[in-house]
Amino acid sequence: MDQKAPKAEKPSETTPGCSTGDEGATNAIKQSQGAGNMALLDQERETGVLDVQECYKDEDVVAFSETETTVTQIAGQSQVSGQGNKVINIGPNSNVNIFHGTSDDTNTVPSIGSPSEDFPLAPCQDALRAYFKTRMSYLHPLAWNETFTMKIQDVFTTVDLVTRTQQGGNIKRRALPSTVDALIARPDCPQPRRILVEGNAGIGKTTEVSKLAFDWAESEGRSPILEKYDLVFPIALRKVGESQSLTECIFDQLLPKDVPFQESDLETYLKGNDRVLIILDGFDEWAEYKEHGITDLVTGKILRECSLLVTTRPSHTPQLHSLMCPDTRVEVTGFSRGNIRTYIHKFFKGDQDKAAALVKKMDSFLIPSGILATPILLLLTCIMWEENPDMVLGGRIGPLYDELVSFIVRRHCAKNKIAFNQGIPDNIKDALLCAGALAFNGLLQNNLVYNKDDVAKYCSRESLQKLVLLGILHRQESPSRLNPSDQFSFSHKTMQEYFAGLYFAKKLQDEPALQSTLNMYLRTARSVREFENVVVFACSKLGCEADVLLAHLVNIYQEEFRSQIEFDLLRHHEAYLEIALFCFYESGCLSQFENIFLTKGVIQFSGVGPRVYNALGNVLNKIPSESLRNLEALWLTNTWQCFVVPVIDSLKMMNLSELNLRSACLGGHDSNTGPCARLSQQLPHLTGLRKLGLSYNGLLCSDLLVLLPSLKTLVKLEGLYLSCNKLAGCGKSLAELLCSLRSLEELWVCDCRLSLEEVLQIATAVVQHRPKMRKFGYGRLTGPGGDKKVQDVLRGKWPDATYRWGIAYLGQPKLPS
Template structure:
């Protein structure tokens, strides 16, 4: 308020400003009234009359009414007093704000100190009690890259990154390496990055990356620009089984923030919330919520609070980083994600750095690394940090590698188990052996069995957390070995404190579960029993793929013998025979119908028994490993099987596998045996195309070649055409969705219709005029029912044997192109059969999120 408003009459000014005066004075009317009484402008009776009014605004109005009767001088005093009071109030508020700012700033540093203290130690799987391993001395840089793998389930995620790692290093233009401090930086002037999803396979270092960010933030080395970072794990969130709110979630482990939490949440643009381990969230399939909360104090189910936070309904300006294994990210509402980041693990340099930090002696580290370098499997696994640690543990704890280097993943885990048991029980075992040898071995096997039972039961229930009240956990009480393999945390709830256990890593749980299944009379899980008959819900579902690989490896002769000798556990002979017959039966069936086969090939590889592969005698040999980002281990597994087979390979499907020039060159002898070779949806370089051209020039078998969506142009097509002229065996060439122009097609003119009776070149760089000038055997649009009827049959066959996740991916593609051919008879038949398949999948689908996706396509196709 300004006194010059008085102008000619203060009373007139009060009348004009009445409404604004009510708003301005309602917060300080009582103190203003006392000043007016002390200045003798108001009497005590006036004060009582004012105080009788209900509410501050009514009191202001009463003061203004009384002033009307007091005259001009009283009005002038009132305006002067109220103006002085307003100035003083602003000054006092400024002091309070300054003081509050200092408290906020002080708390920022205190929080950094707390996070630094919490993150300064690194926890390895078998860290002994009281052992402190400094994070700063053992952290090894991880390779982070922009982009993400497709959002379908990556069923074999434990090893599906090796080839990607090579690709990332070789194609840095496509995948730019980024530092943790750059995660929330805007890219090329695009919209602000608020929600970041960090994915990576099991053991790749997601939690270590989080610890790195907290450690750097605590030491003021982060450069992220946030005032506060709140860290929560989904393991902790799983402990909450009643409605809660964001404020309670933050304060569970950050009580020191209580006084300033309102200010912290109000400045949400300076807040980063890190949520680690989405794949371990027990509600991860239900996150696409339609019930939201918008206030930090508003109670709701945990999944609703999480969904509201991710979709910007709660703290819309806050930044959120989410980590997850690929198997779960299909359930994240991806529309809210601003940046997808993939952790690609270690480079060769980082592997060597890890060895040096682990062994703490340059000579020893160099010698151990040399041992690993001679074993392709072990070296490949070392690009995954968790496996790198396990390999180092084996080398350190074992006097030797049991006479033979490990050949499979199960070999490594069995030796890991034996090494840790030997290390942590040696003193106690020696004491028991002196007393009575048999009971010592029996006790060791009994403990492993009890751990295995716990792992198996919880794996079947999709659980990674086990409570002390659980009978299977209680059975382990008093066992000194439990801390070697299980992590223990304490869950504190109002009026309740309970210990919660988990295996140090999910892969360790899967391994122990497989040991239990192999050495007891417990039947194989239903999902494995029926995996050859239920593609939608069976083996392709992915939950038990890694368990199945471990089970196969444990039931192999060499690992069964090692477990028997070292741990006293014996595999059931009937179970060994039954499992071997199952592998033969399933591989034969999958080779004949062209279903996805990769995990079954891994199970065969884990056995390391050539007689099994030789027993697989399909009528036609078809190997479909499409839509997987293949690692070097995957290629080794495929080659292992195909090198043990004889004769022609009816079909090899490498669609969407990220196949590289190096991989094609390595597999060239096998490609020469293929009749149909599908390489679509891979970015093929000229070098890669040259390998294909060499195959065309040498092969006596190849008649069908698929190169759709491989980014080839005229030059690449010219190289292929020259090869076909040298050995005119190829009959069909599918190259839809590329960069081929009329010039490229002209190089094929003398090759059509003989030997090439069909060339499919739709969606290439051709004008309408050029499209009309092509030969009948060259298809450039949807006009030929016979062509597309066969195409539809091929796609439908793939859909029938695909998992639900893969089916949804295919549906996105075929529904996008259906607009060109909805009136064709083949299309009507194709989409009718597709709708029937979707309906049958919906009927047996157990996941709500997947059912929703399938029902959307069902409604589209039934229009």
């Protein structure tokens, strides 16, 4: 369930979730140099100084560059000029540029007249619609079985799309029904024209593009959003050649040869046309050419009036963001649990008993693991389950791909009556090894499509033929009309990465100079991120032998992230930790885990999905408890569903002084078995806990009542953060809680829908029982005299207290006479 925090008014902008500005970092954070600035990402500032959060207002359009070194100006001159613009420094060499209103620059680009009326629009539309309805209305998911097709409307289940906006360093998420909705005008963006869509490997980006194109073809009278586009051009970047122009790409990939217009006609028509949508699918799969028309399109040097949507993996998001300067950013997060169940029933629409059996088997552990949020993995699992209902299902990706390749080989051998009882035949083994070399070296050159000469470097003619028959490689005709020839590619980029990972693992096993090999291919954190799936698959294959590779990852981490982490490197740092975590989980080799996750005493993940939490929960359960006692702070924040349960179940083994579960969707679940019930079981074990953040969780009064008994045991708790929950009716219970929390210095209940009477109850309890209280956040109160009544209660104990936006800064209490 996607929890939406209520829209914060001005007081909420200064209300912390679990931290209190510069002074809110715990000792654990202070002692961890690498995590020092991480606290800034998730906190809300309370100071009166204009800070990052206050730079982002609903009526402003913000350009934010996610480079690896600085937050820089990324807009053109026509964007920068204008009244009300701001340039705000947030650190050394770090500026945020805010562009407000319209430009007052007389040199801005003038409006362009209507596109050429001579262009045969209707024939072009008819050609595109015919192509989309015939070619994009069906999925061909199995390279080894070209006759197997699936209607996109029969199996397509809307993935979770989440818009991302930067507000004070926090990621604000808003669920979208579909990618199309990213094209709708918003208060902060009246004309969305540059949309960046990111998502992990196999998460459904290309399927989203196909569905959008198909919907446009079918949209006549159905979709006002899509009807505003006369033409839609989805271009697969992996198929774009170095010498091809943009219009050549459109002709080669989308249009028949007999259309009644030339490339030059289309090029003229596109100029200045705001009724065209161009989609570039797979920026991470494209060998970027600096002088290419695609690069000019992405950077806004050409066709600025056209709408542009570009998809990429997160590893390439910073680069694309800096080139593209998107006004809208969308994250494809994959299938929710409900999506997974719906997809399975659609897949087995002729056999609902089989669908129900698979859902039942998955519900217990596989769906919560997050692995099936990736549509390609769910599809492959359904296909293998259909053939073998007794197959063993686990939460790791490596064994799933192992099973898939074994399934492909077994199917091929059975079809061609090849004996398989002695294992994989030698000629198929040789072909698979060739596939590994081809995949690995192709990724090094960012090459996903091979000609015959490329393949011949690593594969014999017999091996190539065998790989095509197996369906490991897909044969396709070159898009070039001047030089048509066969080309080859893996069925999916993740399949290429799987074989590259196997090859890399074997290379590490065979190489006498291991360290030089690692240094050659994985020199920096950036190179690890670029080859993240290859590294993860290699670790899965190596198993306990992955220790040397994991030690190398630790060395890179300690070298690049040993000092304090700058604001603009936070996401890069967290992405590296995700890769390392998956490597530990997939390999099962945990001897190096402490050296990367526990030495700083802090584990922090923000905005990640269920696969991360499943891996983290599994790994933590296998770490010796004496090692986990070194963990002082755990920050698991900003999820779009409740994913944190696997980690909550491990809390009793830790010796935390700080636990931040801000915006983790803990509220509204079953009171006996839900996350609050499980958290309540663990909290009494955290006897040294000093800060607990539960803000923005959609907690109901019933949820708080489940937590209260365990909260009362936290006698060392100094800060309790409950803002932006739905706690109406719990004022008396919160007041009684203060009797037990004798060390409490900060309490935040802003925007919790508490009545004035309830706030007065809590304020009275603060006065009576908590003389050490320094800050009490109660929020702005509605009704006449509300603030004054609360202040009158507090002033008797703290006559010198100051008040700002519903926050009481209490200072020193009045000494007894």
